[in-house]
Amino acid sequence: MSGVLAGKVCIVTGASRGIGKGIALQLAEAGATVYITGRTLAPKDSRLRGSLQETAEEVKQRGGQCIPVQCDHSDDEQVKKLFDRVSSEQNGRLDVLVNNAYSAVTALSGDAMGKKFWELPPEFWDEVNIVGLRGHYIASVYAARMMIPARQGLIINISSPGGLMYLFNVAYGVGKAGVDKMANDCAQELRRHSVSFVSLWPGAVRTEIIQDTMLNAPEAKSGRVAAHANMFKLGETPEYSGKAVVHLASDPKIMKKTGRILMASDLAREYGFKDIDGRDPFSSRCVKDIMEVSGYPWLAMLMPRFIRIPHWLMAITYSKL
Structure with missing residues (x-):
């Protein structure tokens, strides 16, 4: 498959569904070889939509190259094996790492909704931030070790406005603020090696979970939920962030953006792209x-x-x- 990223090697963590899947699809469609990770190749819970196998199959149908790798990002040894495998199979090459893996989506929308930090068990912090904040750091360490010798590469942390303002709860906000700060500080140390590191804020994304819990829920027709539902109805498909990542990965002046927080909607205006449905989605x-x-x-x-x-x-x- 030819494209602007032909010959590039990418890793997208947490690509079974949602934003990670959307990014993997767009990177592969642009010609890159994409390694995708998730805890299971196929979901054990039939209620969960999406799997690594389904993402890989969709990539194949579009003519792209995708390699699914089972990896639990709370296990450092599994993460190391992932990067060792990519290095071995791709002659040490890695062009793009997208840190997207996150295990707390269900937890945030479940019993924790609306509770204060002192009302939650202390281990809730780990549930929110081990795979997210810590997992992003560990993956970035191994990615940097591959990119620095080549003096090129791009690392992207998927974050959210929760790093700037209060959103959901304390553990979530602190984690996203840490993810943004990580991008800025890592960029300072990577700059002289010509490796860029940015944080990307998607907007309101119509993921599978949002479709099931908000847009298709009976309570979405009234009250506070309805206001949020309206925002998501006008929101982004998961592939909108994917388009943003493709443009960043193909930008010859990407080092001018290193260390910054970037919003998907801002990048759409800068690079001149729309969502896959032809719309300009909701922008905050x-x-x-x-x-x-x-x-x-x-x-x-x-x-x-x-x-x-x-x-x-x-x-x-x-x-x-």
Whole structure:
């Protein structure tokens, strides 16, 4: 398969479903050889949608190259074996690592919803941050060891606005803030080796779990859930972030972005791409979109889409200084 990333070698962690799957599909479609990881090749729980095998099959149907690797990112030895395998099979080459693996999605939307940190068991912290924050760090260590000798490479942490503002709960927010800080600090040490490291914020993504728990739920028709559901209805497909990653991976000036937090919707405007359904999804910086989901569609109709909330205003609003 030919494409802008032909010959590139990528790893996407946590690619069984959701954003990770969307990124893997787009990278493979762009011509890269993509290693994808997950805890199981096929789900033991039939209620869970998606598996590594299904992702690999969809990549194959699109004519791409995908190698599924069973890997639990809470187990350092399994992570090491993953990178050893890629190095052996690809002659030491690794161009892109996307740190997406996250094991707490179900926990965040389950019994922990709405509870304060002192009401949750202490081990909830580990459930949220071992595979996320810590797992991203461990994978980045091994990726850097492959990229530095080649003096090229890109590492991307999938994060969220929860690193800037309160979202879900304390463990989640601290973890995402750590993921963003990791990208910035690692970028400082990698810069002289010409390896870039960024943090990517997807927007409201219509993942399989969001479809099942919010968009298709009876309670999505009224109240607070309905307001969130409206945002996700206008939101991104999982492949929107994939398109952003492909453009970053093919950007010859990527080092100018190293260390930064990047929003998928901002990258779409910069690089000139739309979602796979041809839309411009909801953006938390677009005033028109905010009015639409806030119940003011008549005002949204009058508002041009180019009017956006400046980054500096977001930073000041949520500044901790």
